[in-house]
Amino acid sequence: MAVTIPQLLARNRNYRLLWAGQIVSDIGDHFNNIAVFALAIRQEHGGLLVGGILIARAIPMLVAGPLAGVTLDRYDRRKVMIMSDLVRAVVSLGFIFALAQGSNTPLFILSAILMFASPFFTSGRNSILPVVAGGQELQAANALTQTTAWATTGVGAFLGGTSVAALGYEWAFILNAISFLGSAACLMAFRTRPGEFLPPLAHTKRDFHPHREFLEGLRYMRSEPLLLAIALIGVGWATGGGAAQILFSVFGERVFHRGAAGIGIIWGAAGCGLVVGGILANWLNKRLQFEGYKRTVSIAYIFHGALYVAFALESNFALALLFIGMSRAAGAMSSVVNYAKILQYASDQYRGRVFATMETMTWSTMMVSLFVAGIATESVNPRTIAAVAGVLSGTTGIVWAWANWRGKLRLPENRN
Incomplete structure (x- = not known):
């Protein structure tokens, strides 16, 4: 019988710490x-400048993602995550220096370093989840972890927007650094057994060859059609999802003329929608058979894209917030059920590389999408750009449905 989220939090100390650090x-x-x-x-x-900063954050993922994957599949995953937190805390304080310089160059450099360190933590968190909360706890842990990430999007965006408006930029960067230190402290407080977070490859005497081991991870993903399909659907979403990252700022500032607070409110509405979608997905996932899961993914992506188009064209701010929230709810449902399948079927030997490769593929596509959107904002109506982004993301659901109809989405032969 599956464990409920309250039961998980009540009896699993390490997961409580992981969850608190995530928040x-x-x-x-x-x-x-x-x-x-x-x-x-x-x-x-x-x-264009926002697009440039986002590209500066995305490019390091091309290098850091593969390197993080092989590192997480070779060394103690918890310790790798702690180092990522400590590095990011120092970098976050560096943004205060950028303010004093009065130049945009440090914003690009620090953004790049921050994102280079990020996948060592984010892919690591996904990789250790079956160890921290295995067996019957895993489904609840997956749902809560993803839903929390989306809830903090709403809370963090709202608090970030209002704090910048009220306190200034320096405090935002100081609080960001403190948050990384808090996350590292939670990981250090884990009760662990020797070698508990060491992956299978760490116990071998084989020399560490990052390039070769990354290619082994790619071959593994190619051998498991469902895992590869889940990775590719993330790429399909990113064709429009990358543009969305810059458009939220443009819509808050220029379309609805509400400044930093408006940007935060739009991100907050999106975060609320993600939370609702995550809750619905957790309820639904307990009742879905494999064929129902595949239909859910297709339908969710189509609705996600259609509702994003509605957001793009809506002139009423309140209705626009409703549409973006509903769009993100549909996307969240697909994400939760997809991640549940990865955690269930991806081999522990390759889990770090699977998550890091997915992150790299998605960010690479987002980089192209946001670069094009950033250039387009100089001469094209933002509503038109957003509508195209919604169509691109929604089309992913049609491609998934076609792959299912052709029998390409089948369960992995080797299950955990």
């Missing part, structure tokens, strides 16, 4: 995001 860290991230984007969007050619 403070994720909220802190949005203090940084809102502050940096608000700084950029107010300048001349602000939309």
Whole structure:
């Protein structure tokens, strides 16, 4: 019988610590995001500058993602995550220096370093989840972990927007650094057995060859059609999802004329929708058979794209917030059920590389999408860009349905 979320939190100390660290860290991230984007969007050619900063954050993922994957599949995953938190705390304080310089160059450099360190933590958190909360606890842990990430998007974006407006940019960056230190402290407080977070490869005497081991991970994903399909559907979403990252700032500042607070409110509405979708997905996932799961993914992506188009075209701010919330709820449902399948079927030997590769593929596509959107904001109506982004993301559901109809989405032969 599956464990409920209250039961999971009541009896699993390590997961409570992981969850607490996630809350403070994720909220802190949005203090940084809102502050940096608000700084950029107010300048001349602000939309292009935001796009440049997002690209500066995305490019390091091309290198860091594969490296993080092989590192997490070779060394103690908990210790790797702690090091990522400590590095990011120092970098976050560096943004205060960037303010004093009065130049945009440090924003690009620090954003790049921050994102280079990020996948060592985010992919690590996904990789250790079956160890922290295995067996009957895993489904509840997956749902709560993802739903919390989305809830903190709403809370963090709202607090980030209001704090920047009330306290200034320096405090946003200080609080971001403190959040990383809090996350590291939670991980250090784990009760662990020797070698508990060491992956299978750590026990071998084989030399560490990052390039070769990354290619082994790619071959493993290719051998498991369902895992590869889940990775590719993330790429399909990112064709429009990358543009969305810059458009939230543009819509808050230029379309609805509500400044940093408006950016935070839009992100907050999106976060609320993600939470609702995560809750619905947790309820639904307990009742879905495999064929029902595949239909749910297709339908959710189609609704996600259609509702994003509705957000793009709506002139009433309240209705626009409703549409973006519903769009994100549909996307969240697909994400939760997909991650449940990865955690269930991806081999522990390759789990770090699976999550890191997915993150790299998604960010690479987002980089192209946001670059094009950033350029387009200089001459094209933002509503038109957003509508195209919604169509691109929604089309992913049609491609998934076609793959299912052709019998390409089948369960992995080797199950955990």
